[in-house]
Amino acid sequence: MFAIYARAANGAIGKAGKLPWHLPADLRRFKALTMGPDGRGLPMIMGRKTFESFPAPLPGRRHIVLTRRERWDSTGAELARSVDEALAKAGGDAAVIGGAAIFDVFLPHCDRVELTEIHQDFAGDVFMPPLPAQWRELAREEHPAQGDRPAFAFVTLEKGA
Incomplete structure (x- = not known):
C-alpha cells in the first residue's frame, strides 16, 4: 500500500476542495500510479x-x-x-489518496509514499506536515518551472526500520 499526494513548500495540499495549483505532469503521474503497473487500476482509499x-x-x-x-x-x-x-475492502495493493486526516491514519499502513514536492508556497486550507525521519528517499526527479507552473520534484520514499 502506498500514499500519493502533492505538497507545496509550505505544506499546503488543498484549498476549497481543490488542488491550489495545476500541474499536468503530476496529474498524469497520479493516473499512471493509481492505474497500477498492469493498467487494471488499484483500489484507492480516500475520505468523503x-x-x-x-x-x-x-x-x-x-x-x-x-x-x-x-x-x-x-x-x-x-x-x-x-x-x-x-x-x-482494498485487499493487497492500494493507493491512499487523501485528504490529510486519511493520510494521518493510513500512513502507518503504507510502505511507500509517492510525493510531488512543489517548490513554491501556496495558499491552502488543508496542510500536511513533512514526513517523519523514518521515511527515506529512494528516487527523485526534478522538473524546472515553466511559465506560470512552479518547479517540482517527483519523489519516491519508503519506510525505513
Whole structure:
C-alpha cells in the first residue's frame, strides 16, 4: 500500500476542495500510479471530501471512501466505516489518496509514499506536515518551472526500520 499526494513548500495540499495549483505532469503521474503497473487500476482509499472533489469517479479504479456520515450519496464509491474495513475492502495493493486526516491514519499502513514536492508556497486550507525521519528517499526527479507552473520534484520514499 502506498500514499500519493502533492505538497507545496509550505505544506499546503488543498484549498476549497481543490488542488491550489495545476500541474499536468503530476496529474498524469497520479493516473499512471493509481492505474497500477498492469493498467487494471488499484483500489484507492480516500475520505468523503476527496471523493466529492472529483467531478465523477475516476475511471478504472475502485473508490473506497472512509466516512462517518450516516446518510451520504455514495454512488460510485464503496463505503468503509473504519480503517480496518477500508483495508479489508482494498485487499493487497492500494493507493491512499487523501485528504490529510486519511493520510494521518493510513500512513502507518503504507510502505511507500509517492510525493510531488512543489517548490513554491501556496495558499491552502488543508496542510500536511513533512514526513517523519523514518521515511527515506529512494528516487527523485526534478522538473524546472515553466511559465506560470512552479518547479517540482517527483519523489519516491519508503519506510525505513
